[in-house]
Amino acid sequence: MAKPKFRELDIAAKSYMEGLHFVSQHPMFAPLASHAQFVRREGNLCPENGWAVTTSTGHIHVHPKRRALSEEWIYILAHALLHLGFGHFQVKERQDLWNAACDCFIAKFLYDMKLGRPPAGDGRVELTAGSEEDLYLSFMERGLPSSFHNLGTAGHGYQDMILNPRTTGPSYWNNDNVNWQDCLGKGLTMAVTSAVNVTAGYEAYLGANQDVLTPALKARNWFISSYPLMGAMAADFKIIEDPVICNRLSISVAAVDAEAKEIYVNPAAGLDEQECRFVLAHEFLHVGLRHHARADGRDPYLWNVACDYVINQWLMEMGLGAFPRIGGLHDPDLKGMSAESIYDRIVNDIRLYRRVATFRGVGLGDILPPRVPDWWDRNDGLTLDEFYRSCLSNGLDYHYEQKRGLLPAGLVEEIRALSQPPILWDVELAKWFDHYFSPLEKVRTYSRISRRQSSTPDIPRPRWGPSAGDEDGRTFGVVLDTSGSMDTKLLGKALGAIASYSLSRDVPLVRVVFCDAAVYDQGYLAPEVIADRVSIKGRGGTILQPGIDLLEHAEDFPKNGPLLIITDGFCDRVKVHREHAFLIPKGQHLPFVPRGKVFRMD
Template structure:
């Protein structure tokens, strides 16, 4: 990296800011101890690749102390929450916008810390995970979100334009290094949480518990969760090789078996057209990946439309609905028609914002919940996973 020498005492600026952060918040002060700060005159402001936090010393010195703390905390959170690692194949700029919305929402709740001018905010989504915000951004007008050079997520050189200020700042990580980095920050979050609790800071009252939970306890991909449901039946299947979980594969041992899936798609007015297309795409994926299934499809708002008996060769009928949301009709119908001698599960695609039945159904239920939908812990029965 061809950087000019900084013209200020970078180490002194960082040391002072870290001391202030520890005084303002035991949690974030501890988290900051796991970060490594690198001066860089190549970038105009700040950047991180998840390993290092790069800061322009002249820019840092130009800020008042509360904003110095804000830009440091901004980059620390990007790194600790593994935002560069979690990018995967997503569109980098939209992902950076989503990550900024979550991080800046968290910082806004820390007393005595300010963001420099230009930080992105959207209070509607600040409590969500970045994956959820990203999906919501894909469904909305993003023109009002203008990503500045205030900070840069620079995980892969190929993600950056030819003249991007962070291009070449850091090489991409090998898979083993990615895993080590993720373990490093999980340990940091766990230690910071432990210290915060012993200093009367208590539960993370920062509005982004869901985002920290994403790092500490990564969610199993919902397709892998579905596979686990399909083999967890009253008789169970023997000799199941769980190395294949989540790969969209099925085993020879299952070819002679069949499982009925009662699948409900929420078509209420709260489900947008883009989300509905996503639901239909996932339904196609289920039918193509699990040929031993017998699938009964229902569209549901406050009424029930169906059932439609589907397999991989059956055309999927167009969605019906558009009214309010109630989960009761679907489960009432299944209770009335279910053959107890049939191996079966229920799968419900929804945002979770509706009326639940007063008692849980007999069949195991998997809720597949949209980005920004009901908190997974609020589902009264079954298992819930986020569709992101």
Template sequence: MLSAAWTLTRSPQVPLMLPERRTGIHRYWTGQKFDPEQAFAQALVDNAKRALQIQHDVERSDAGRAFSNSTAARAWRWLVSHYPLLGSLLMQFELIEDVETCRRMDIPIAAIHPGCGEIYINPVRGLSFEEAKFVIAHEALHAGLCHAGRRQGRDPFLWNVACDFVINNWLVSMNLGAAPAGGLLFDEEIRGWAAEDIYLRLASDLRARRKLSTFRGNACDLLDNDPKKFFSDREEFYRRALLQGLDYHQACGRGELPGGLVEAIRVLTQPPIPWQAPLAEWIRERFPLPLHQRTYARASRRQSATPDIPRPRHVLPEEERVTRTFGVVIDSSGSMDRSDLGKALGAVVGYAQAQAVRQVRLVYCDAAAYDEGYVPIESLAARVTVRGRGGTVLQPAVNLLESRRDFPKTCPILIITDGEFEPDLTIRHDHAFLLAPGGRLPMSTAKPVFRMT
């Protein structure tokens, strides 16, 4: 019996680990007399526990992908081995195929949680091999393209649907698998559109929401309970994995990819342009530095000995003095943070001074408009006191500026707000929006929008 037990525990997977024994059977070991039979029995128990722990860790790390023969697991392995674009990205996720988990989370087909690193596939749906490839690739691209972190305060469901349209258009173009039966968010008319543009179109027609559904039905298949909590590190990790997969895919010549998908992946690798840069460019385009003109109208003070002799000097034309200004409408409602206002005004002052803008027409607006008149640019951020702090209605402030005779029609207007104003705002002058962090406009616009970070 002893030899049989010894042979059983000497398997290559779990070798027998006997306690260290000192020379001499009657010597004392750790304060007690060494008993070979007791030591051997304890070794059997410890090795059994260790074998179970090793098996548990293997199953947990591999999530059943290496051993499971389910359709989703086979599709997973096919994507990892045959599709380098998604291989490195998929290896960072755990495949969950549990009926009870999907029932509890209300997942009829599939969902992904980038924060937890899990992809959920409902085995009850009975996806075919091609359908499973399509669904897994769909969910992986949600994480790789950082859709959760790019939501930026938008409606979660509509943003999820907009991203689904983009991903599905790419997967259909790539001929990767087959879409599950029962409908797919796919439209040839919006092929090539960005998710942000599709979202604006969906938000303008909320009645269409009832006809839309994701792989999770009427809920989001992109689970991100608190994207700000986990996306600082994981987003960069997924982005890098998708970029590595793209480089390997192209180096191995594993097939053509849609140009829009390649561009979207490449763009994610570039650092975002700070909001101050496009704001400075907007001011620079509208107020280029004036060309100096010479005049002989007044004598130079440098040579007082000959005051009767006129000498040239540089002057700014009078029309430039009048039109070299712009309007600043500040949303002073209670939802605007004072520190955000300070950052915005500081940036406006710095870039306006660089372009020789000496004054701006300042208007505060919440429930009513407060006209401060023309304010010297250097005192805009230092001495101005914010009034109001009520609700947000910006139309009176815009009407006030556009109706003033001393405010030229060619002067632009910069609106500093958090986006919580009326959606039917009408502005005839050239204008731009400077949004507080996390803010979004209630309507679509073709004018420049600078989003503070």
């Protein structure tokens, strides 16, 4: 006997069922969907080129063969249900214009809600009327604009609302006593309640597997909703609970990757929600207090251990979560000490502290090393650094504003210290000049005699000045981006700073090169000339490499002379083989990671 052949579900039906399941489970639409009847069979009221129509009796007739993505079916079915929930089935003089007005409001509602995807167009609707009735009266006076055509689900030339429809066969579904507006009200209440529960961590996100809401995710959601000090950082970090990844990285409990904004929690550790709060707060403080950037050449593991002692002591004083049962680093004798002081203490007994275990494991730090060692000095690293500092700074202000309780004095001091504004760009540029151009020692010389005294006009007297030859080779090169995108104020500010610092550092001449799509060699200019009116050449495209090559290979330019490259950041990758620095506007980033310093002008 041959085995019976089972017919597989076609693609159109599969996508429709996925959309219907989502809408039926959505807290806002679930009460409406439970009372509506969805008709998807041959011979229903849906037009041939339509998607779905809704009747005043609560029947939603869906095209039985049309293919669409599940996101599109979500939009179509939600659109149909909202006709019932908004009470759109009213008798009007121009039923077609009333239907169009209702379609406009539903399209705008779903677009603002970001639910599903319309089958045609992006669903964007701009309305000036305050209600469907006002929009209907506007259509009656001025006609229906072309941009408001085909916003319904019935197809071109058809209305997707049908009053008093003809019967399409026997039906035992009685919707005569259903209050559709009341169903929508219940759905809105359920949606708000669900949103609060999701934020609090006691309910999974819509469409997510209920099993994924682990204690670590509940703890993370608790920080977002209830603990402003670390809420911003908790919202920006991704929690990874994959035992395979944790075993590969040798993570026994938890670790943090500040560069990737990821926190790894090993589910095999068996932490409960309170313990997860403690562990996550521990990792947040590692990043927020810039422990990775503050190592400053110290042994990474011992520095990590010192920071762990400080953080765990603070968290226990704050009563934040529960200290993990599997252990951690805590020593009451180290209370009140800074991480730097603890490090200086533990390096005297390296053998003992090499055997202690962080949350990652014995001999391993829970601050994962970055993929690129100097990522804190890169453009994006600086942005992350500022982000982490601002998270803790703003969180501290919210903590006190909402009177969330006392915090350890050491933690508050570190956050306040990290919240101080960074060094101004002109101060950093001055340090750069000091590095290459140390002050000249003046000597008594007769090469340029000083003004003679009136009492003894025949006696020449020496004056103080730099010794002969000290100014030789005391210069640097400037490659100035003179493309059309460079702001004139930016050029003036940069040239003014260069002239001022050159004069104060006894730099007699500066080699200047203008560069846009071509190179314009200006030769050596005195700082006084740069400070005066300078005629800029260029204002075309941006190609800086020829200007850099000119200075690097110029025979009249010292081999050890540094370069200062002034650009707005809209340039291609360049190669510089000598000491150099970039001067760019604040907020701009170079399309590459330079080896030299980067100063950002305000």
